[in-house]
Amino acid sequence: MTNLFRILGHAGLVFFERLGRGHLFILRVIAGIPGLIPHFSLIIAQLYSVGVLSLLIIVVSGLNVGMVLGLQMYNTLVDFGAETTLGPVVALSLVRELGPVVAALLFAGRAGSALTAEIGLMKATEQLSGMEMMAVDPIKRIVAPRFVAGAISMPLLAAIFSAVGILGGYFVGVGMLGVDDGAFWSQMQSKVDWNEDILNGVIKSIVFGVVVTWIAVFEGYDAVPTTEGVSRATTRTVVYGSLAVLGLDFVLTALMFGDN
Amino acid sequence: MINTKVIEVTVGVFIAAGIAALFMLAMKVSNLSTFSSQGGYEITARFDNIGGLKEMSPVNAGGVRIGRVTSVEYDQKTYEAIVKMQISPEYDRLPKDTSASIFTSGLLGEQYISLEPGGETAYLKSGDQIKLTQSAIVMEQVIGQFLFGKASEGVSQ
Numbered sequence: 001m002t003n004l005f006r007i008l009g010h011a012g013l014v015f016f017e018r019l020g021r022g023h024l025f026i027l028r029v030i031a032g033i034p035g036l037i038p039h040f041s042l043i044i045a046q047l048y049s050v051g052v053l054s055l056l057i058i059v060v061s062g063l064n065v066g067m068v069l070g071l072q073m074y075n076t077l078v079d080f081g082a083e084t085t086l087g088p089v090v091a092l093s094l095v096r097e098l099g100p101v102v103a104a105l106l107f108a109g110r111a112g113s114a115l116t117a118e119i120g121l122m123k124a125t126e127q128l129s130g131m132e133m134m135a136v137d138p139i140k141r142i143v144a145p146r147f148v149a150g151a152i153s154m155p156l157l158a159a160i161f162s163a164v165g166i167l168g169g170y171f172v173g174v175g176m177l178g179v180d181d182g183a184f185w186s187q188m189q190s191k192v193d194w195n196e197d198i199l200n201g202v203i204k205s206i207v208f209g210v211v212v213t214w215i216a217v218f219e220g221y222d223a224v225p226t227t228e229g230v231s232r233a234t235t236r237t238v239v240y241g242s243l244a245v246l247g248l249d250f251v252l253t254a255l256m257f258g259d260n
Numbered sequence: 261m262i263n264t265k266v267i268e269v270t271v272g273v274f275i276a277a278g279i280a281a282l283f284m285l286a287m288k289v290s291n292l293s294t295f296s297s298q299g300g301y302e303i304t305a306r307f308d309n310i311g312g313l314k315e316m317s318p319v320n321a322g323g324v325r326i327g328r329v330t331s332v333e334y335d336q337k338t339y340e341a342i343v344k345m346q347i348s349p350e351y352d353r354l355p356k357d358t359s360a361s362i363f364t365s366g367l368l369g370e371q372y373i374s375l376e377p378g379g380e381t382a383y384l385k386s387g388d389q390i391k392l393t394q395s396a397i398v399m400e401q402v403i404g405q406f407l408f409g410k411a412s413e414g415v416s417q
Contacts, residue, residue: 041264044267044268044271045264045267047271047274047275048267048270048271048274051271051274052270052271052273052274055274055277091289095285095289153274155278156274156275156277156278156279156281156282157278159278159281159282159285160277160278160281162281162285163280163281163282163284163285163289164281166285166289185288188289189288189289189290189291190291192289192290192291193290193291194286194290194291197290198282198285198286198289198290202282
């Protein structure tokens with residue numbers, strides 16, 4: 001019985017310790033961002049590995065999600081003779097929810113895990129300690145550019161996901177199933193609002209980008225510097241990152257679209 | 261390590277693709293393109309009942325969209341709804357005695373204002389008020405009247 005309390009207490013202490021460490025860590029990272037301005041090439045290199053290399057999976061999944069949405073929604077809507085509302089249905093579900101959320105989940109799996117593994121292995125092979133010996137702050141040199149690159153890439157990837165998905169829905173709906181071309185776009189334009197729908201989607205994706213990248217770089221930096229520790233940290237990045245995205249999505253949706 | 265030039269070019273392409281996607285969402289998917297033709301002139305109309313008319317509802321003449329509703333207010337003195345609408349500048353030849361009605365597009369569609377031009381030679385200017393208005397048809401009232409009519413038919417027989 002006392003053993004149980006000991007385990008619970010230990011788990012609670014570890015949880016709060018990591019929570020506090022994570023927040024202190026992000027403050028140090030944010031404080032390191034202004035120092036990046038003269039070293040802009042560091043961010044560019046990270047934009048490549050975080051953003052450009054995630055592009056393929058984002059485009060392919062976006063296309064597939066859009067095509068499936070078009071096909072499924074058509075089958076339901078055609079019963080009510082409302083197949084011309086396919087455009088707004090596909091566009092709204094992608095721009096408001098699926099674009100930011102699915103892109104963020106893929107981003108956590110593709111880019112977040114890579115960030116954690118990279119930083120974790122740098123720690124395991126004592127490259128980070130080596131930098132500290134040379135009076136180079138690894139948070140400024142290694143972590144901050146990755147964090148900024150993740151926060152910039154995510155909204156762009158989500159926008160690409162939504163745009164490609166809408167094109168996928170268009171190919172299936174208009175190209176294969178014979179929905180009217182003009183009605184598809186004009187109904188979409190009359191239903192989708194720039195401020196209400198698209199900007200809120202962009203805000204969502206910025207929040208997701210910051211949170212997922214934060215979790216990824218923190219897990220890497222905080223990993224136990226062994227092979228097993230790095231593998232656990234990578235798993236945690238994907239699990240916590242995905243859970244954070246899904247949980248935050250509910251909160252953000254309630255805040256943004258709750259009043260109508 | 262790939263050479264830096266390739267990295268810079270692909271990052272540039274990535275950022276451009278992201279911005280192009282946002283641009284497509286703005287112009288092709290959302291209503292931003294129809295918004296951008298701001299301006300035009302504002303006219304008001306008073307209705308007893310506006311039904312489900314909202315801001316941004318369309319204003320049509322002859323079925324063609326010529327403007328949008330910009331605000332809906334309630335006048336406590338006359339107990340009427342004041343609807344302000346903005347008409348695109350190219351449609352500046354609406355006669356003074358134009359009448360405004362609130363219709364529903366389809367059985368379940370959104371509500372819009374339909375303008376019927378009159379015969380006067382003077383045209384509506386910015387700030388003018390439409391005198392002849394017809395309120396929205398509220399479905400519950402229509403059904404209620406119909407049922408009431410049916411019931412009284414049954415009594416008289």
